[in-house]
Amino acid sequence: MNLDSLIQDYNNQGIATHNRRLDFIQNDVQIPSNLIQKLKDFQIAIPSWALGTGGTRFGRFSGGGEPGTLEEKISDVGLLHRLNKSSGAISLHIPWDIPSDANAIKKLAADHGLAFDAVNSNTFQDQANQALSYKFGSLQHTDRAVRKQAIDHNIEVIKHGVDLGSKSITVWLSDGSCFPGQLNFRRAYERTVESLKEIYAALPSDWKLFLEYKAYEPNFYSTTVGDWGQSYSMVNKLGDKAYTLVDLGHHLPNANIEQIVSLLLMEGKLGGFHFNDSKYGDDDLTAGSMKPYQLFLIFNELVDGMDAKGMNHAKDLGWMIDASHNVKDPLEDLLQSVEAIQIAYAQALLVDRKALEAAREANDVVRCQEILQGVARTDVRALVAQARLELGGVLNPVEFYRSAEIRKQLIQQRGSKTVATGL
Numbered sequence: 137m138n139l140d141s142l143i144q145d146y147n148n149q150g151i152a153t154h155n156r157r158l159d160f161i162q163n164d165v166q167i168p169s170n171l172i173q174k175l176k177d178f179q180i181a182i183p184s185w186a187l188g189t190g191g192t193r194f195g196r197f198s199g200g201g202e203p204g205t206l207e208e209k210i211s212d213v214g215l216l217h218r219l220n221k222s223s224g225a226i227s228l229h230i231p232w233d234i235p236s237d238a239n240a241i242k243k244l245a246a247d248h249g250l251a252f253d254a255v256n257s258n259t260f261q262d263q264a265n266q267a268l269s270y271k272f273g274s275l276q277h278t279d280r281a282v283r284k285q286a287i288d289h290n291i292e293v294i295k296h297g298v299d300l301g302s303k304s305i306t307v308w309l310s311d312g313s314c315f316p317g318q319l320n321f322r323r324a325y326e327r328t329v330e331s332l333k334e335i336y337a338a339l340p341s342d343w344k345l346f347l348e349y350k351a352y353e354p355n356f357y358s359t360t361v362g363d364w365g366q367s368y369s370m371v372n373k374l375g376d377k378a379y380t381l382v383d384l385g386h387h388l389p390n391a392n393i394e395q396i397v398s399l400l401l402m403e404g405k406l407g408g409f410h411f412n413d414s415k416y417g418d419d420d421l422t423a424g425s426m427k428p429y430q431l432f433l434i435f436n437e438l439v440d441g442m443d444a445k446g447m448n449h450a451k452d453l454g455w456m457i458d459a460s461h462n463v464k465d466p467l468e469d470l471l472q473s474v475e476a477i478q479i480a481y482a483q484a485l486l487v488d489r490k491a492l493e494a495a496r497e498a499n500d501v502v503r504c505q506e507i508l509q510g511v512a513r514t515d516v517r518a519l520v521a522q523a524r525l526e527l528g529g530v531l532n533p534v535e536f537y538r539s540a541e542i543r544k545q546l547i548q549q550r551g552s553k554t555v556a557t558g559l
């Protein structure tokens with residue numbers, strides 16, 4: 137039986153239960169009339185490097201059936217999108233994903249209903265054919281020739297992106313220092329800005345540059361783009377097409393990420409997200425697996441701030457996942473992440489903003505908390521499933537993925553000892 141009819145059968149079996157749950161929430165909660173449509177419009181990009189089992193520096197345990205080529209990666213994201221209808225984009229990483237034939241790749245992606253989200257550059261590793269080393273940084277390097285090599289690489293990445301129809305580049309720099317005294321902070325900052333300006337100058341007019349920050353790792357004393365303030369001050373120096381990108385795992389413990397998001401958005405400099413979750417550092421865990429309330433609070437700020445500016449929720453920011461795991465089937469993990477993001481978004485759409493503002497103005501702290509927690513404790517899964525169903529997706533993607541034994545088929549096709557390129 138083909139996938140479409142398997143999905144049809146599966147949905148038919150679950151429809152009565154689903155309708156009961158949907159009725160319940162619709163009777164119980166005041167649901168804005170456009171909520172389901174907003175969920176349907178909201179697409180989350182899948183990173184090409186998350187499709188294989190992630191490793192740690194201690195080891196890597198492949199689950200088999202992993203994609204070895206860009207074509208296979210696109211096919212995996214196409215499969216996710218077929219199931220949840222909300223993963224309609226892929227974010228590529230150069231040089232891991234250089235297309236040999238951009239037109240063929242573009243066509244393949246389009247056949248799966250996929251667009252290309254931000255392309256990612258890589259100056260945190262030395263490639264085999266590379267003349268100079270990034271051991272002491274890339275865009276910040278003391279040697280102009282190393283900086284030039286890193287700038288040229290980023291421009292090359294933009295060109296690959298243009299060929300595929302991507303509209304943005306994400307720059308994440310591992311640049312920094314490992315020991316006190318190693319680096320002149322001001323020079324490193326200035327050199328980085330100077331290098332970024334050259335990359336920025338190569339951006340097509342309808343493109344955006346996202347500058348991702350990260351507190352530490354692989355450098356353990358300083359990171360040159362270490363927090364939102366450093367990224368924000370740099371993107372301000374670049375121009376209107378440069379924005380800060382927030383990766384949820386890139387903050388020091390207990391940072392108030394929702395407040396950072398709110399301010400960047402207010403200042404017009406929030407570009408997008410790398411969604412994931414963490415307990416300790418850049419853990420890249422499944423979105424919503426550790427701090428679902430934090431994820432909801434972030435979306436609460438996003439909906440509030442984007443509406444205040446008349447922004448389009450689906451289109452005006454980059455929504456990407458950056459998670460990969462060591463002990464899960466990567467495709468199941470990604471389905472869980474997408475669902476968690478949709479749940480947080482749906483809940484944020486349910487917040488009674490007038491009531492919240494009134495409670496804030498009256499300094500009714502308890503009422504403010506009641507409003508937000510009331511929504512966060514509402515089970516909105518039936519709304520998310522309804523959006524998926526209306527788009528032709530699967531009622532419960534993870535359950536279906538298991539019942540259809542999709543991993544088994546991938547292992548049959550690709551073998552059990554596969555190593556996907558990536559982190």
Ligand code: AOS
Pocket residue numbers: 185229256308348350383410418458559
């Ligand atoms: C690194 O920590 C950053 O999160 C990057 O966004 C990302 O993981 C990397 O570009 C993927 O290789």
Ligand code: ZN
Pocket residue numbers: 308348383410458
């Ligand atoms: Zn990231």
Ligand code: ZN
Pocket residue numbers: 350383385386418458
């Ligand atoms: Zn990261």
Ligand code: ZN
Pocket residue numbers: 383385386412418419420458
């Ligand atoms: Zn991360």
